[in-house]
Amino acid sequence: MNYYSIGEAATRLGIPESTIRFYEKQGLLPRMERDEAGRRIFTEDYLVFLKIILYLKNTQMPISQIRQYVDWMAEGDSTIALRLAMFQEHKQAVLAQIALMTESLQGIEKKIERYTNYLETNGKEVLS
Amino acid sequence: MNYYSIGEAATRLGIPESTIRFYEKQGLLPRMERDEAGRRIFTEDYLVFLKIILYLKNTQMPISQIRQYVDWMAEGDSTIALRLAMFQEHKQAVLAQIALMTESLQGIEKKIERYTNYLETNGKEVLS
DNA sequence: TCTTGACTTAAACCTTGGTTTAAGTCGTAT
DNA sequence: ATACGACTTAAACCAAGGTTTAAGTCAAGA
Known part of the structure; x- marks a missing residue:
């Protein structure tokens, strides 16, 4: 199996090293492996996680x-129903967020149309 | 024309009064009208804005x-091209953000499937 | 007249999500 | 052997986006 340093992991994930350290300190990255020198070790599986x-x-x-x-x-399979419920609720929250952004974007697109029209007609169009 | 107090405006927009005051202080709400007592006045047009x-x-x-x-x-029509460019760039940023969320949601949905499967089969399915 | 509720302000406070700094430890190439 | 780059830590720092507090003004109803 291949191992990665924090620098390689950060590059592959497209995030700063400091963010990985921060996430570990926040408890998002448990059971992180280390080498003899105390450096973090990332397996492919850990990158997937x-x-x-x-x-x-x-x-x-x-x-x-x-x-x-x-x-x-970390508690094991007894919490799978809880995790499933969490993800299902989160999915709904994400869909709601996407819907809100999509709606709001429509209001912005109307502005783009107005402005475009104004410029195309050399200012002869009204800007309400 | 109808006028609204900050409390009514906040209710109609679904945000706290404190947010409206904060936005005004940040310069997002210029030329806010006031009544004789110094209270903010919101017209329908201002709510649209x-x-x-x-x-x-x-x-x-x-x-x-x-x-x-x-x-x-506030600078007038001479900045319309700048505003149009800003909104067009913002639109692209929003679409990118929606795309990222949609992609990430797919990874989450895979988890939902795995967990669902696990529960449906009473734990006989593997959880990688 | 007095109280109540809705408003006003400036300033302090708060949370979230990191980033930066300082000081130190390694392993490796010169 | 020494210097360099990549790593380590704890703690300080930061920005964004508000929210809360404290002290005051005002209009209207009892």
Whole structure:
């Protein structure tokens, strides 16, 4: 199996090293392996796990809630129903967030149309 | 024309009064009218304008950039091309953000499937 | 007249999510 | 052997985006 340093992991994930250290301190990255010199070691599997964390972050899940998920993972399979419920609720929250952004974007697109029209007609169009 | 107090405006927009005051202090709400007692007065037109601000906020535009837009409005029609360019770039940023969330949501949905499967099969399915 | 509720302000406070700094430890190439 | 780059830590620092507090003004109803 291949191992990565924190620098390599950060590059592969597209995030700063400091963020990885911060997430570990926040309890999002438990059971992190170290080498004899105390340096963090990332396996492919660990990177896959970290990507899940980043999916949750990218969809605006708060760190406190991600930590809850990670804590449940550590408790074992008895918490799977809880994790499932959390993800299902989160999915709904994400869909709602996307819907809000899409709606708001429509209001912005109307502005783009107005401005475009104004410029195309050399200012002969009204700008309400 | 109908006039609204800050309390009524806040209720109609679904945000706290304190946020409206905060936005005004940040320069997002210029030329706010007041009554003789110094209380803010909101016309329908002003609420329409405020909704645009909320569209920008809902799509994660930073306050500093919203202020730039508001400042350009105050400068008049000579800044319309700048405003159009800003909104077009913002639209692309919003679409990128929606795309990222949609992608990340797919990773989360895979987890939902795995967990669902695990529970449906009473734990006979593997959880990688 | 007095109280109540809705408003006003400036300033202090708060949370979230990191980033930066300072001081130190390694392993490796010269 | 020494210098360099990559790592380590704890603690300080930061920005964004509000929220809360304290002290005061005012209009209207009892």
